[in-house]
Amino acid sequence: MTTYIFPASTAIESFRDAGYRDTSMALAELVDNSIQAEADNVRILAIEENVSVQRTVANVGSLAVYDDGHGMSPDVLEICLAFAQGTRLNTRSGIGRFGVGLPLASISQCKRVTVYSWQEGDCFTTYLDIDEVKKSKQQTTNEVEKCEIPGEILRHLDVPVKDHGSLIVWEDCDRLDLKRTQTLVRRMETSFCRIYRHFLDDDDTYGRQRDIRILIVKPDADVVESIKLLPNDPLYLMTPNNLPGFEDEATNEAYGEIQRIPVRFGNSGKKSMVEVRFSAIRQDIARWTRNADTASVVDHYKANTGISFVRAGREIDFGSFGYFNPQELKERYWGCEVRFGPELDELFGVTNNKQAVRDVDFIEREEVEQLHDGLSEDDIDFDHKIALRAELSKRFKIAHKAIRARIDSLAPETGRSVSGRKTDPAAQSAELAGQNFKNDPAKTKTKIEKDAVTPEEQDTKLKDMLIQEHGNDIPDNELDRMVEEIKATGVTITEKSWPGNQFYTIERPGEIMTIALNARHPFQVELYDKICKGPDTQEALAMNLFLLAAARAEDELWDDRSQETLEEFREKWGGWIKKLLTQLNNS
Template sequence: MGDRVTGEGSKYRIVSPSLTVKAMRDSGYKNTAYALAELIDNSIDAEATLVQVFACESPVQGATQTRHRVDTIAVLDNGKGMDAELLRRALKYGDGLGGDRVRIGRFGMGLPNSSMSQCTKVEVWSWTNGSPNAMYTYLDLEEINGGLDDVPSPVHRPVPEHWSDLSEAPLGTTGTLVVWSDLDRVKWHGAGATLRNTAELIGRVYRHYLHDGKVEIKMAPVREGKVLEEDEDNGAYFAEPNDPLYLMDSTGTPPPFGNKPMFEPFDMGNEKEPGVAYFPITVDGTKHNVKVRASIARPEARRADVEGHPWPDNANPNRDAGFHPWGQHARRNIGISLVRQGRELDLDSKWAIGYDPVERWWGIEVEFPPELDDIFGVTNNKQTATVFSSLAHFDWTAEAEGDETPKAFKDRIAEFGDPRLPLIDLALYLEKNLLPKMRRKLRQHTLGNRGGKKRHDDDVTSKATDAVKRRQEDGHTGTTDRLAEEATENDKRQEQYAALTERHHLDRDTAQSMVDEALEKDWRVRWISSPQDSTAFFNIDLMAGMLQVIFNTEHPLHNELMTVLEDVPEDTNEAELRQRLARASDTFKLLVFSWARMEDEIPNKRDRARISDARRDWGRYARDFIEDGSDDE
């Protein structure tokens, strides 16, 4: 066996110092906010009740004006602090500190990893017997690059007065201060922008801790050695809970939903735990429960006409809710929230349908215990769960061999030790059961008030109503006309309300407002979309004075035509709009071709003639409805 040379100068060293430093820096943090979350994890694990995040900026002279740029970020907490041994270990990569699964941060890499991903020097003071008796140590990238192998031995060094002066409260008997300097990877420039871009994520990651009052997190911009307390745009503030399920009653959601839930539990679970389901997963003979919570928007979040829930005076009721501040806020919270030990790991947007605006109006939280870290594939920077994320849009049939049954498929992948196996049932429940039900329910919300589209929908309804009335005046009587002759207004109201709520599963508020509006305006037609147990792409309800058309959302034509034309994201550009129109045009042509082929395949000449007559009759009716009824001059 050859010589085992491992000195600094060896050209055969497995990992070179320069590569080690690069790996430390490129550790996969999405941005400064996620890196800061690692430090807050440590503070919460240390039982801190107050965490202060300072972004300190200094003036930089530009070509025409002086700007301010963040040069130091610090996190100060009132947790239980660390002694010299624990402090030194905390700055070591992959130390055994992570063995306790009760901790949020259990991998023992958070402090050095996150710090070095943003700066070239990190300093730590920690004290267990007053800040004047603090222990101090640091990591310096230049020294590491020069061959430093050991974390410097902690020394006694009081916390600089500068930091105690900035603190919200006097420094207590115990606590920790982490300071990042020589920032070279912070994305945002000014202190205010840095904290604004951090606060929403921090509020979401620690929403349960914030909402339950377990911890306060202060975001404090510092300029010229002082916290900007009174500055309206850039002043200090406390992070507010940011709940992607919008079930919390006090959050940073824009008005009118900052002090009341914007969503409600989805219809599952029981009275004690509405909107909750449990999935057991067994590891090494022990069963652990995965908790799934689901919510969807309340009708008043998307409709301006829900009685007792008006929108703010400055909110245009004819604009889609997605354009308003609370809708934009929900847009930034799309996906399934993965929660471990009360702390969010990730808001996984892979489970959403990216182009569909309805996606912002549902929320799902999957909470699992630390014992399932390996099952979910939790990464060491706690930003995602790789195994769970890989199952978004999972289709087992695409991987099945021959005519494999679901059980046979699972048995086969179990033989290969496929890590996805324990989560497949959960993923299929979310993808094939829960999310489709939620989306169907949400599409019913805006049937009577489609925001910016409502005026156009009303125009179509009025035009179709005029056509019905003209035909009636010309002596063409329909079933809806005959039923209306003997029905009172109350009869009509009850019949329409029952059809909408019982047959098509609209919520009561939406159904009531639709019926009230139709009777007030004497509308004779109504268009809704609803899942139908039928191969027809639309069905009709014939009621007293009301011809109701139900577009079948389960038919492919709905997604390829109605969704393409109506559910258009607000930021769609001209090229995307052209693509949508072209797609809708192609779908319409295919629809007509399907009719033509139907006629082509009818073998009986008499039946084919009847279908041909029906086509001509439909063409005459279409002319009556599309033309405005005025006489040609």
């Protein structure tokens, strides 16, 4: 009896849960293939479906990716939809390699994927249909057949079709994270402009420029909307770029020399070079308050607060990784990019869907010295990944301190300090509300329960809360200062994560009334983060005061029966907000 390690008819449904963050990241796998195929032009087609006349918005019916790369021969086409059968599994060059991108990304979003590819005008096609695989218990790929170049879809292109290229079509798209065309396209544009920035700018040194566009194909019409992707560079050194009002100039300046770190990999003792680049904002560009005139720049920089890890010209991951507190205003006005080659995939923990690096978080030198006590690079127990993290952490810490000092020098003399927590709207609103609450004699649950926690326990709870929210790299003196500031106001807003419908809850570490916002709830992402995670604005202050007022009202209804009712109310309210926001995104 033949036993398959992966019985396709049952395993393929499990493979659909591949872990792609969203439709954009799944499509990125196809764009990677186009770049690897040396395409000059890449087009992502969002083909709208017919909708009833009553609807005021259009939905995506199918998606396609076209490129004019070198195309695939029939023997390559035969394995392109088989899992782990890629032609570059053992190759350490370019942005491809893993051999799972095309099939895995496709079935994570749709039930049927069709691939067309042609060389010297000869076109061949194959497909993968999930329903067919499950129904017939299919174990092998479908045959490759010769066909005509698919003109029905390609007629929508804005460039001539060459005698070589490929077209991938996703049909029966049942797992798109967003169905509404404009919303999906907006997310795709946001993702691709940063991921592929080195292939979109006018400098071919690190990634040859390609023309990548999103085409929206209207139903029952020959109307096609074209969106050309411009680079979104978190270092703000590229031209052109998509920063509103500054599309043709760099708004940051390179800071310091490019730092090159030799890194050993594998068992052969070979070394590769990791490059770390920094930039800082120009003084004439920095915006210290958000208003109608500055909002576009402030919001753009805010969305690019982080460290970018770039593999072979393509961004893999972006975030703070415990290196800094992204909530501070000054942190958005510098950039850091870490470049590495595919040969270092294991050291950087690159996932096979190229969505993340793993275990590259900030690490203190003391911890490294303990792990490597008495070991040299040649010892078998020497951890080269830890050594890489240590070197990145050391170099970042030095450069970060100097850049922050420079940004401080750019800030205006008047107004609040850009380095203090007072730039956080949550802290500003807490200061305003806290004084009013303290002067109000009303009996509250916080006042009733405050003596159950000693001052020492309260400080410990507050420090734990701050570390959980901002990371464990906060210096002790800064942590003490933040605790004292919270104690001075008596209220604070923090962020946690828990399952369920409640988007906020109230905690009472001693005499501090604390609103904890649920990071898993769509309220956090769709409303609170967009409004409040930025500089001092009236909208952010109003949102936080709204939450603080609700918490204070609950605090004054201190008896057990009222508290139980309020708990149930928050559960139902949060459930409705979750349902309605989800429906809004998918409508």
